[in-house]
Amino acid sequence: MSNLVNFIQIDETTNTIAGNIATLTFDIDIIGEAFTSDNPKAPVFRLFAMTPRNRRIEVGGIWKKQNRQDQDYYSLSVNTGHGRINANLGRYPGQDDDTLMAVIPWD
Structure with a gap:
């Protein structure tokens, strides 16, 4: 999977996420964990990345x-540090x- 962007x-067994979001200006590895809330508008997963000083945010x-x-x-929303990406998730081609x-971005 190292070549995928x-x-x-x-991972439904552990309710965790791994992934990547990249453009010409950034390349972010993403990790995530399930999130439970009584708020129906809350996300089902929280997403995290590592700072250049290796801190999880x-x-x-x-x-x-x-x-x-x-x-x-x-659908997902990610603050990349260069702006926000909003996207739907769909089948990865050729897999x-x-x-x-x-990750299928939309405006």
């Missing part, structure tokens, strides 16, 4: 939503692993 992989979250056909999907999702 712009992906999120959810919260950078965003992943929300579980439903489309018009009542199918579940995930057979259902836990591997592509």
Whole structure:
């Protein structure tokens, strides 16, 4: 997986996330953990990254939503330090692993 960019992989056994978000100006490895809240608008995962001094900071979250056909999907919001990325998660092209999702940015 070291060659993949712009992906999120959810490990349902441990409820953790690993991933990467990259552009020409940044390349961030993301980790995440499940988040439980009574607030229906709260994310289902909190996302973290490491600072240049190797400190873990919260950078965003992943929300579980439903489309018009009542199918579940995930969206994310991440503060990259160069702005905010909002994206949906979808099937990663050319991969057979259902836990591997592509980060598909939207405005």
